[in-house]
Amino acid sequence: MxxxxxxxxxxxxxxxxxxxxxxxxxxxxxxxxxxxxxxxxxxxxxxxxxxxxxxxxxxxxxxxxxxxxxxxxxxxxxxxxxxxxxxxxxxxxxxxxxxxxxxxxxxxxxxxxxxxxxxxxxxxxxxxxxxxxxxxxxxxxxxxxxxxxxxxxxxxxxxxxEQIDAVTALSGSGPAYFFFLMEAMQLAALKLGLNEQTARALTLQTAAGAAQIALRAEENVTELRRRVTSPGGTTAAAISVFEKAQWQRTVEEAMQAAYLRSQSLGNEGGNR
Ligand SMILES: NC(=O)c1ccc[n+]([C@@H]2O[C@H](COP(=O)([O-])OP(=O)(O)OC[C@H]3O[C@@H](n4cnc5c(N)ncnc54)[C@H](OP(=O)(O)O)[C@@H]3O)[C@@H](O)[C@H]2O)c1
The missing domain is CATH 3.40.50.720 (NAD(P)-binding Rossmann-like Domain)
Known part of the structure; x- marks a missing residue:
């Protein structure tokens, strides 16, 4: 019908x-x-x-x-x-x-x-x-x-x-997490000597390209990351800095905070 x-x-x-x-x-x-x-x-x-x-x-x-x-x-x-x-x-x-x-x-x-x-x-x-x-x-x-x-x-x-709160912490708030990473990459690129226009264009295209590869690939993202991280290479140098800064734990804590916030907003019944 x-x-x-x-x-x-x-x-x-x-x-x-x-x-x-x-x-x-x-x-x-x-x-x-x-x-x-x-x-x-x-x-x-x-x-x-x-x-x-x-x-x-x-x-x-x-x-x-x-x-x-x-x-x-x-x-x-x-x-x-x-x-x-x-x-x-x-x-x-x-x-x-x-x-x-x-x-x-x-x-x-x-x-x-x-x-x-x-x-x-x-x-x-x-x-x-x-x-x-x-x-x-x-x-x-x-x-x-x-x-x-x-x-x-x-x-x-x-x-x-309850899973809607987890979804809120993942895909609901997720676009902002990627914007945040892109913002940080652009700022770092400026400090490495690129101009604003080039830093922005290369950051956005890299984000889009990585997402496209991940969407099309049969392998999971851990494997995709391994493949582009040759031992002793440039990517490995960067990833080891992320690891030292406990990047994964930071992401986990950030999403936990979004999850708890979503729960408490729900308890307020939209009165905000
Ligand atoms: N935007 C997103 O990406 C997104 C993502 C996830 C969830 N949502 C949810 O989607 C909902 C709408 O968000 P939005 O971004 O589309 O908001 P929005 O652009 O502000 O749209 C809400 C519309 O509702 C109208 N409205 C206000 N009072 C009304 C009434 N009594 N009867 C009928 N219409 C009335 C508003 O008119 P006035 O402008 O005149 O007040 C406005 O045109 C929200 O509950 C939000 O949580 C949005």
């Missing part, structure tokens, strides 16, 4: 998903956006997507409602929609960081409910998302969410809601 998808909140994440779905050949007639901002609605209308200022009208018009407002808006947005959700029973897909499925269900009365954690590369269709289905969610809902999220990159299910 051809199902319809509506987005409550027409910002960055909604635009990324809509762009991905249209690029996959979805008819704009299957897509709806609700947002209070008229300029935002106009932007979506220019893609021939249905628009409305009314969240309730959107819920009544679609089969899948993507909750794409900021986490702190969720407690305000959902309760007024609960009656409509109860009578119409759409699948709710939340992409909001840190809001648990139990809170989402309490606020919305949704039976079919999935919580996803996408990341910012979704904006360039290179996202990495994971999703968790609340108890009672059926296979049709899972297939639909898999289809929607994979329009902007990789989408994987996780078995427990």
């Amino acid at each position: 051809t199902y319809k998808v509506g987005f409550i909140g027409g910002g960055n994440m909604a635009s990324a998903l809509i762009g991905g779905l249209l690029a996959r050949g979805w008819s704009p007639d299957r897509l709806w956006v609700a947002d209070p901002e008229l300029d935002t609605l106009e932007r979506h209308r220019s893609l021939a997507v249905h628009t409305t200022e009314s969240n309730a009208r959107l819920v009544a018009s679609v089969d899948v409602v993507v909750l794409a407002v900021k986490p702190q808006m969720m407690a305000e947005v959902l309760p007024p929609l609960a009656d409509m959700v109860r009578s119409h029973q759409p699948l709710l897909l939340s992409v909001a960081a840190g809001i648990s499925t139990s809170l989402l269900r309490q606020w919305s009365a949704a039976e079919q409910l999935i919580r996803a954690m996408p990341n910012t590369p979704a904006l360039v269709q290179c996202g990495a998302s994971a999703y968790y289905a609340a108890p009672g969610t059926d296979d049709t809902s899972l297939l639909r969410v898999q289809e929607i999220l994979s329009a902007v990159g990789l989408a994987l299910p996780v078995e427990s809601e």
Whole structure:
């Protein structure tokens, strides 16, 4: 069955998903956006997507409602929609960081409910998302969410809601870790005498090239690293400095901190 998808909140994440779905050949007639901002609605209308200022009208018009407002808006947005959700029973897909499925269900009365954690590369269709289905969610809902999220990159299910915090620490915050490394490499290259433009271009292309090799290779990344680290060579000299500085332990501690922060934000229920 051809199902319809509506987005409550027409910002960055909604635009990324809509762009991905249209690029996959979805008819704009299957897509709806609700947002209070008229300029935002106009932007979506220019893609021939249905628009409305009314969240309730959107819920009544679609089969899948993507909750794409900021986490702190969720407690305000959902309760007024609960009656409509109860009578119409759409699948709710939340992409909001840190809001648990139990809170989402309490606020919305949704039976079919999935919580996803996408990341910012979704904006360039290179996202990495994971999703968790609340108890009672059926296979049709899972297939639909898999289809929607994979329009902007990789989408994987996780078995427990706690794992969403681990996903947040990995792929959610992960783009910033790579930016951080790229920033450090660029600064170090300047100190080694390269100009800014060359340092930037070579850093970015090296990051993209390494990711492409790792994505295509059958070997794991440990093996790929070994292969480009000849004993006594330049890479080995650099890697031994990373090892002395206990690089792996630093990464582990950093991700542990992100994980704990994600848990505590979840406990605050989006009130931040
Ligand atoms: N961006 C990412 O890469 C990313 C990654 C992971 C998760 N997420 C999650 O995705 C969600 C959306 O993030 P975003 O970056 O797309 O935010 P955003 O660009 O600020 O989009 C949110 C949109 O919701 C609109 N809105 C506010 N109140 C509303 C209401 N009562 N009813 C309907 N729409 C309303 C906002 O309008 P105004 O501008 O007028 O307020 C805005 O257009 C967040 O919960 C975030 O945690 C985003």
